[in-house]
Amino acid sequence: MxxxxxxxxxxxxxxxPILGDKWARDIVDRIDYDWSKTAVTARTSPAVTTRSAHFDMWARQFLAVHPEAIVPHLGCGLDSRYYRIDPGPGVEWYDVDYPDVADLRRQLFPPREHCHIIAASVTDPAWLADVPADRPTLMIAEGLTMYLTEAEGVALLRRIVDHAPSGELQFDAFSRLGIKAQWTNRVVTRAGAKLHWGIDGPDEILEAVPGLRLLAYVSPFDSPAFARVAPRYRVMARVMSAFKKLRYMAAYHRYAF
Ligand SMILES: C[S@@+](CC[C@H](N)C(=O)[O-])C[C@H]1O[C@@H](n2cnc3c(N)ncnc32)[C@H](O)[C@@H]1O
Structure with missing residues (x-):
C-alpha cells in the first residue's frame, strides 16, 4: 500500500506526470517513514501510475453515465481516487480496507460528505450491509485480487453482483504466470507480501461469476495511459507484447452485470 x-x-x-496526484504528493511528507524501503523509485513509478490512471479513466466513464452511482472502492489503501475524480454529490463512495488502513485514511484525508470509509476485510460478507443496494454500482479493486485466494475473490465478486441491481466490476489481476513470478517483483518481496489468485483470462471470471458480461480485458501495455511512459518502457512493452503470456501477465478486467 x-x-x-x-x-x-x-x-x-x-x-x-502520468497521474498528477497532488494528494499523494502532499500526504507522503506527513508520514514519518523511510520511503526507500518500498523499493519504488521515480523510474519505476509508471508501473503503478499508468494502472491508476487507467482505472481513473474507466471510473470516470461509468460515473459520466451513472451520476447517482454507488462505488465500493475495495483495497483502497491510501489511494486518493475519490479526491482525484471528485465525483458529483449524487455518488456515494465507500473506501474499504483493513481497520489499520482505514484509521490512517481518517487521519490523512479531509472528510467528505459522500465519501465513506469502511474498516473491514473485503472477505467478510458483513461490510456490504453498510452499502446501499438501490442504484447502479461500480466496484473498483485496484491491486487487490492477487492478495486474495481464488475462493475469496470469486465469493467477493458474486456477493457484489448479488447485492447490487446492476453495475460494473473493474479490477486488475495477475495471470498464474504473474503469480509464479512474484519473487521477481521487488516491491512485493520487500513488503513481505504473498500473492495467491492468478486469473488466466476473462473466461475464468465469466464462468465463476454468473450474470456478468465482458466489457474489456486489456493488457497494461495497451492502455492509453501507457502511451505516456518513457520510450525505453514502450520498447520493452513491444517486445513483451509479442508473447501473449507476457502481454497478459497483468491485465485490467471490466465486466457489466
Ligand atoms: C497493493 S495495495 C493497493 C492499494 C490501492 N488500491 C492502490 O492501487 O494504490 C493493496 C491493498 O489491498 C488491501 N487489502 C489486501 N487484502 C485485503 C482484504 N482482504 N480486505 C481489505 N483490504 C485488503 C491492502 O491493505 C492494501 O491497502
Whole structure:
C-alpha cells in the first residue's frame, strides 16, 4: 500500500506526470517513514501510475453515465481516487480496507460528505450491509485480487453482483504466470507480501461469476495511459507484447452485470 502510494507521490513531481496526484504528493511528507524501503523509485513509478490512471479513466466513464452511482472502492489503501475524480454529490463512495488502513485514511484525508470509509476485510460478507443496494454500482479493486485466494475473490465478486441491481466490476489481476513470478517483483518481496489468485483470462471470471458480461480485458501495455511512459518502457512493452503470456501477465478486467 505504501509502495503504490509513494509511486504516485513521485509521479506528481514530474514535469509531465502520468497521474498528477497532488494528494499523494502532499500526504507522503506527513508520514514519518523511510520511503526507500518500498523499493519504488521515480523510474519505476509508471508501473503503478499508468494502472491508476487507467482505472481513473474507466471510473470516470461509468460515473459520466451513472451520476447517482454507488462505488465500493475495495483495497483502497491510501489511494486518493475519490479526491482525484471528485465525483458529483449524487455518488456515494465507500473506501474499504483493513481497520489499520482505514484509521490512517481518517487521519490523512479531509472528510467528505459522500465519501465513506469502511474498516473491514473485503472477505467478510458483513461490510456490504453498510452499502446501499438501490442504484447502479461500480466496484473498483485496484491491486487487490492477487492478495486474495481464488475462493475469496470469486465469493467477493458474486456477493457484489448479488447485492447490487446492476453495475460494473473493474479490477486488475495477475495471470498464474504473474503469480509464479512474484519473487521477481521487488516491491512485493520487500513488503513481505504473498500473492495467491492468478486469473488466466476473462473466461475464468465469466464462468465463476454468473450474470456478468465482458466489457474489456486489456493488457497494461495497451492502455492509453501507457502511451505516456518513457520510450525505453514502450520498447520493452513491444517486445513483451509479442508473447501473449507476457502481454497478459497483468491485465485490467471490466465486466457489466
Ligand atoms: C497493493 S495495495 C493497493 C492499494 C490501492 N488500491 C492502490 O492501487 O494504490 C493493496 C491493498 O489491498 C488491501 N487489502 C489486501 N487484502 C485485503 C482484504 N482482504 N480486505 C481489505 N483490504 C485488503 C491492502 O491493505 C492494501 O491497502
Amino acid at each position: 505504501l509502495a503504490t502510494f509513494y509511486a504516485k507521490a513521485l509521479d506528481a513531481d514530474f514535469d509531465e
